[in-house]
Amino acid sequence: MAKISDLSAHPMKKVRVSGRDIALVHVGEQYYAFDNTCTHKGGPLAKGELSGETVTCPWHGGMFDVRTGDLLHPPPVERLRTYPVRITGEDIEIEFTD
Amino acid sequence: MSKTPTFVILGSSTAGAFAAVTLRKEGFAGRVILIGEEKEIPYARPPLSKQYLQRERERERLHLWPNEFYSERKIELRLGARARRVIPREKEIEMENGERLRFDHLLIATGMAPRRLALPGSDLPNIFYLRTLEDSDRIAEACQPGSRAVIIGGGFIGMEVAASLRQKQVDVAVIHRDKVALERAIGIEAGRILTEYHRQEGVNFYPEAEASEIEGNGRAERLHLRSGHSVECDNVIVGIGATPRIETLEGSGIETNNGILVDEFCRTNIEGISAAGDVAHFRHPRIHGRIHVEHWDNARLHGIAAANNMLGRHIPYSPVPFFWSDQFDVNIQYAGFPLEWSKSVHRGSTEEQSFSAFMLGGNKLVAGVCFNRWKDRRVCEKLLSQDATVDPAKLRDEEFDLEGFL
Ligand SMILES: Cc1cc2nc3c(=O)[nH]c(=O)nc-3n(C[C@H](O)[C@H](O)[C@H](O)COP(=O)(O)OP(=O)(O)OC[C@H]3O[C@@H](n4cnc5c(N)ncnc54)[C@H](O)[C@@H]3O)c2cc1C
Numbered sequence: 177m178a179k180i181s182d183l184s185a186h187p188m189k190k191v192r193v194s195g196r197d198i199a200l201v202h203v204g205e206q207y208y209a210f211d212n213t214c215t216h217k218g219g220p221l222a223k224g225e226l227s228g229e230t231v232t233c234p235w236h237g238g239m240f241d242v243r244t245g246d247l248l249h250p251p252p253v254e255r256l257r258t259y260p261v262r263i264t265g266e267d268i269e270i271e272f273t274d
Numbered sequence: 275m276s277k278t279p280t281f282v283i284l285g286s287s288t289a290g291a292f293a294a295v296t297l298r299k300e301g302f303a304g305r306v307i308l309i310g311e312e313k314e315i316p317y318a319r320p321p322l323s324k325q326y327l328q329r330e331r332e333r334e335r336l337h338l339w340p341n342e343f344y345s346e347r348k349i350e351l352r353l354g355a356r357a358r359r360v361i362p363r364e365k366e367i368e369m370e371n372g373e374r375l376r377f378d379h380l381l382i383a384t385g386m387a388p389r390r391l392a393l394p395g396s397d398l399p400n401i402f403y404l405r406t407l408e409d410s411d412r413i414a415e416a417c418q419p420g421s422r423a424v425i426i427g428g429g430f431i432g433m434e435v436a437a438s439l440r441q442k443q444v445d446v447a448v449i450h451r452d453k454v455a456l457e458r459a460i461g462i463e464a465g466r467i468l469t470e471y472h473r474q475e476g477v478n479f480y481p482e483a484e485a486s487e488i489e490g491n492g493r494a495e496r497l498h499l500r501s502g503h504s505v506e507c508d509n510v511i512v513g514i515g516a517t518p519r520i521e522t523l524e525g526s527g528i529e530t531n532n533g534i535l536v537d538e539f540c541r542t543n544i545e546g547i548s549a550a551g552d553v554a555h556f557r558h559p560r561i562h563g564r565i566h567v568e569h570w571d572n573a574r575l576h577g578i579a580a581a582n583n584m585l586g587r588h589i590p591y592s593p594v595p596f597f598w599s600d601q602f603d604v605n606i607q608y609a610g611f612p613l614e615w616s617k618s619v620h621r622g623s624t625e626e627q628s629f630s631a632f633m634l635g636g637n638k639l640v641a642g643v644c645f646n647r648w649k650d651r652r653v654c655e656k657l658l659s660q661d662a663t664v665d666p667a668k669l670r671d672e673e674f675d676l677e678g679f680l
Contacts, residue, residue: 215335217600236598236605237648250571251598251605253318254335 178268183207188231190222193270198259200268201242203229208242209259209270216252279304281584282367282375284357284522285383286310288318288570289551291338292577293381293584298347300585306349307375309367311356314407315341320570322410323434324600328441329414333407360526362544367522379584382523382534382542382549383577386516386568391426395488401510404431416509419443424497424507426485428455430599431513433468436477437601447478447505449485449497460608460643464631467624467645468604475602480505516568518553531555533566538590540580548584550576558611559592560661565612569597594658596651603627607651610641610658619670622647637663653679 178191183202190212191198197212199222210231212221219235226232230248232239239249245256260271281297283290286308294308310316317336325331334340344351356370360380367375388403390396402413417423417439425432428450440446448455454465455472469479480499487498488510497505518533528542529535534549538557541548551573555564567576572595579591599606604627615633622629622645630650633641638661642654653676657664668674 217605235648236607237652247574250320250596251600251607253320253570255339 177270180263180266180268183268188222188224188226190220191270194272198270199231200261200270201226201231203242206243207261207263207268209261209268210240210242210245211257214238214252215254215256216250221256279378280307280376281305281379281381282307282309282377283381283383284309284360284367285385285519285551285553286312286316286351286353287383287385287551288316288338288573289383289385289577289580290381291316292574293383293550293581294344294349295339295347296578296581297584298349300582302581302585304378306347307352307377308344308349309352309355309357309369309375311354312406313354315339315344315351315353317407318570319405322407323404323431324438326407327410327414327435327438336407357522359524360522360528360547362526362528362547365546378546380547381540381577381580381584382528382547382553383551383573383580384519384522385552385573386518388512389515389517391485391488391512391514393485393487395490395494398488398490398492398494398510400493400508401488401512403512404435405516413509413511417442417444417511421445421508422506423447423509423511424449424505425511425513426450426497427513427515428452428457428479428481429513429515430456430459432511433472433601434599435511435513436472437475440472440475440477441602446476447480447507448472449480449483449499449505451482451484453481455479455481460606461618461631461633463618463620464606464643464645467629468601468606471602471604471627516552520553535564538592539583539588540576540591541583548580550580556591559590561611561613565595567593567595569595571596594655596655603646605646605648607644607648608641609644609651609654610639613640615640617666619666621650621670621672621676632666632669634664634666637665639664639669650676653677656680 187202199212214233216238219233224232224234238252240256245258262269316338359368422445425448436446456465484500486500488494489496494510533555536556555566596609615635618633628646630644639657644650
């Protein structure tokens with residue numbers, strides 16, 4: 177999927193997994209994965225701002241909690257889909273349930 | 275209060291659902307019952323006039339949480355169930371089917387209903403209102419490409435529906451009372467610019483106009499204006515404002531004045547009864563008197579605040595009101611108070627659809643309307659939450675980076 181070193185220079189990165197754009201972020205000791213596409217108008221979240229556990233969409237400023245996908249500021253009203261992340265050695269693995 | 279208290283929430287939309295979820299998140303162990311007359315699990319309304327009306331968003335995506343989320347948290351959903359009356363003296367709600375529900379604390383989050391037209395012909399079948407998912411489905415079904423829709427009202431609902439239908443190749447005319455659409459919500463200048471975008475996309479406007487009659491043979495075919503003009507149509511959509519749903523409170527002793535009166539802790543005048551969202555008029559620590567906000571994020575945050583206060587946290591609710599709208603390629607974001615302002619300054623370019631208008635009272639910001647400039651909105655929120663003074667020249671000067679205020 178991705179390597180831990182991929183997130184060392186910039187804590188947020190878009191990866192393409194099974195035809196999906198996923199944003200990977202590194203916050204403190206933790207890694208989180210969520211849809212890269214903002215639920216409002218599809219803005220690319222990994223190009224936005226990361227502050228603590230909050231990601232802000234570069235297009236219209238929608239905000240989400242990267243841990244849960246909870247909405248923190250509209251214009252999006254729909255939650256963000258998040259994915260469990262597993263670290264195996266140097267590898268970051270994302271689990272899809274479907 | 276009994277040993278395992280029962281908290282009942284009346285109204286299963288944004289304010290009610292966020293309150294229920296917050297009660298559990300904050301560790302409330304009693305019963306949580308969420309009552310709503312709509313059958314759908316709680317969903318967000320904003321897409322109903324936008325992506326959902328354009329048939330570009332699936333129904334499930336509107337749900338605030340999936341169905342199992344509520345059962346996992348033991349939030350009891352009573353959907354398709356309408357309350358008839360609230361009886362504070364007995365701490366009970368009487369349901370339409372005669373059932374009585376006892377509560378230890380009640381949160382009223384019944385929102386608003388569209389104001390109805392009262393004209394000759396108002397009862398014709400192809401006249402639509404927009405509040406619920408079903409309303410949006412009906413409008414999308416009726417307004418096929420190439421058909422003609424007349425929209426009565428130049429507020430947010432009217433303008434968003436106009437933009438959505440136009441993008442579906444529907445012929446659209448908007449009839450409204452003021453000089454320009456959205457004049458009351460965002461000011462005459464911003465309203466004028468937005469109207470111009472709509473015109474460029476082919477929407478027709480009848481400003482300073484009032485409908486007098488809707489005529490047709492079994493269905494609305496023609497709208498007559500007081501001016502004597504008439505407009506031919508296949509469908510009529512009405513967006514002339516909304517009224518608070520307080521019909522269950524008659525005779526209850528709960529204070530209302532075109533909405534339920536609450537303090538900054540979401541409490542009504544009656545112990546153990548709170549209100550939140552569109553239906554509530556709340557005391558704001560920053561403002562003399564009460565304010566009333568009919569926007570989505572207020573419903574969300576007010577619901578969360580009400581839940582915390584029901585748990586005895588005593589946290590005053592003092593938001594910087596915020597709303598947004600999407601029409602064609604324009605994203606409008608507004609942050610600020612519904613107060614008097616004495617001057618306005620502008621930043622950016624209207625031709626490039628990227629500008630902000632800041633309203634000031636003295637040397638303080640009162641509100642900001644931002645077209646395709648959410649970062650300016652973020653600055654407004656910051657300045658407003660700090661009640662900071664600003665130099666209008668800096669707001670106007672594109673060379674000055676407003677993010678410096680953050
Ligand atoms: C089409 C549309 C588009 C919108 N777009 C935007 C936008 O872009 N930006 C924005 O900021 N805001 C927008 N809004 C406003 C926003 O949706 C509302 O502010 C928000 O829905 C208010 O939430 P609420 O929970 O307070 O009330 P409501 O959403 O009105 O919900 C109240 C619920 O209570 C139920 N109820 C009422 N009485 C009873 C009873 N006696 N028994 C049982 N149930 C009852 C109702 O059926 C309803 O489900 C839009 C609204 C609409 C209709």
